Amino acid sequence: MGIFRFGKNPADETPAPAAPVAAAPAIAAGGRGAFAPIEDILRLTVESGASDLHLTVGTAPVLRINGKLVRLDTRALFPEDTDNIATELANGDQIHKLRTEGSVDFAMTSAGRNRFRISLYRQKRTTAIALRMLPRQMLSSKEIGLPRITDELIRLPRGLVLVTGPTGSGKTTSLAAMLNDINLHLGHHIVTIEDPIEYLHEHQEGMVNQREVGTDVGSFAEGLRRALRQDPDVILVGEMRDLETMETAIRAAETGHLVFSTLHTTGAGRTVDRIVDSFPEGQQEQIRVQLSTNLKAVISQLLIPRIDRPGRIAVFEVMVNTPSVAALIRDNKTFRLATEIQTGAKYGMNTIEQSLVDLYLAGVIAREEIFGKAQDPELVAQLLAGREARR
Numbered sequence: 001m002g003i004f005r006f007g008k009n010p011a012d013e014t015p016a017p018a019a020p021v022a023a024a025p026a027i028a029a030g031g032r033g034a035f036a037p038i039e040d041i042l043r044l045t046v047e048s049g050a051s052d053l054h055l056t057v058g059t060a061p062v063l064r065i066n067g068k069l070v071r072l073d074t075r076a077l078f079p080e081d082t083d084n085i086a087t088e089l090a091n092g093d094q095i096h097k098l099r100t101e102g103s104v105d106f107a108m109t110s111a112g113r114n115r116f117r118i119s120l121y122r123q124k125r126t127t128a129i130a131l132r133m134l135p136r137q138m139l140s141s142k143e144i145g146l147p148r149i150t151d152e153l154i155r156l157p158r159g160l161v162l163v164t165g166p167t168g169s170g171k172t173t174s175l176a177a178m179l180n181d182i183n184l185h186l187g188h189h190i191v192t193i194e195d196p197i198e199y200l201h202e203h204q205e206g207m208v209n210q211r212e213v214g215t216d217v218g219s220f221a222e223g224l225r226r227a228l229r230q231d232p233d234v235i236l237v238g239e240m241r242d243l244e245t246m247e248t249a250i251r252a253a254e255t256g257h258l259v260f261s262t263l264h265t266t267g268a269g270r271t272v273d274r275i276v277d278s279f280p281e282g283q284q285e286q287i288r289v290q291l292s293t294n295l296k297a298v299i300s301q302l303l304i305p306r307i308d309r310p311g312r313i314a315v316f317e318v319m320v321n322t323p324s325v326a327a328l329i330r331d332n333k334t335f336r337l338a339t340e341i342q343t344g345a346k347y348g349m350n351t352i353e354q355s356l357v358d359l360y361l362a363g364v365i366a367r368e369e370i371f372g373k374a375q376d377p378e379l380v381a382q383l384l385a386g387r388e389a390r391r
Contacts, residue, residue: 026073033080056128107196149348159296160253188233193223237261268298268319269334292330317352
């Protein structure tokens with residue numbers, strides 16, 4: 001049975017494949033300060049199936065394809081090149097912020113209708129640029145391979161749901177898919193606070209209002225406070241970066257809103273500890289009590305290179321807040337959450353290690369990946385021994 005009434009189903013595994021690359025892509029470059037039109041560089045990024053593009057002085061542009069860095073077959077970039085490309089990408093206010101604060105993040109849609117998340121930053125007194133390619137069409141939960149428990153989580157009337165993982169693990173894509181399901185089917189009012197806005201949601205059965213930090217609102221914390229007065233059913237906070245945002249997110253979940261957010265942690269125990277440790281010692285016991293009742297689930301994810309075809313696949317750990325999980329959080333025994341997750345399959349829970357072993361035995365990922373990415377290599381060895389003995 002499912003802890004949220006709707007039942008538990010196994011996760012699907014159907015990520016979108018990426019294009020293979022036989023040789024380093026090439027681009028014709030002009031003279032110093034006139035490298036190539038940015039639209040040509042972005043078009044090559046899309047055609048190569050890259051997830052990221054890096055432009056920095058002293059080397060040719062670099063693509064990340066299937067998790068690997070691939071340097072373009074062209075000349076190295078000069079300071080004038082990256083300065084001029086930054087000016088092509090950003091507006092005047094963004095360039096001013098780059099020069100005064102050292103970095104600026106935003107999103108843009110290219111002439112080819114492809115959307116990119118962009119980070120301009122200063123390094124060694126020169127401009128560097130990192131661009132993340134966003135899928136042209138929003139991926140569905142099934143295409144991503146999200147655990148089926150998310151079908152239950154998006155229907156909760158209130159609570160806090162966290163999607164965690166390192167940078168580049170697909171957290172934003174997963175959250176966008178869940179919000180899209182809510183928007184398509186549930187008729188809720190969704191308010192998002194993002195930095196920057198990456199996926200553009202249109203009004204469907206529900207209504208979506210998206211606010212960008214630095215453009216529409218001053219900060220995550222301010223946007224979240226204001227959202228409570230905007231009649232939301234669902235709130236997305238792009239990232240819980242500071243104490244005030246964490247505190248307000250927990251309060252919003254406590255007062256009848258379904259709140260989604262992210263943290264750069266891996267594993268449920270570390271996620272809970274990260275939140276609690278962000279608060280002064282005198283508040284930590286109270287925060288544990290609040291999390292024990294309001295934190296509904298932690299979904300941790302990684303992206304792993306595939307060996308069955310080009311591309312990467314998402315691997316998930318799921319912790320659902322059952323009464324026993326709540327007791328462990330409340331009593332500061334997060335070190336025991338991993339065991340609770342291992343035995344919580346009937347509630348839709350599974351560990352990263354279980355997911356990795358399943359994919360390895362299915363021939364999807366390499367053996368070294370399961371030991372390299374596991375939080376508990378000893379558990380991986382035990383799972384492998386047991387599963388292989390039954391084969």
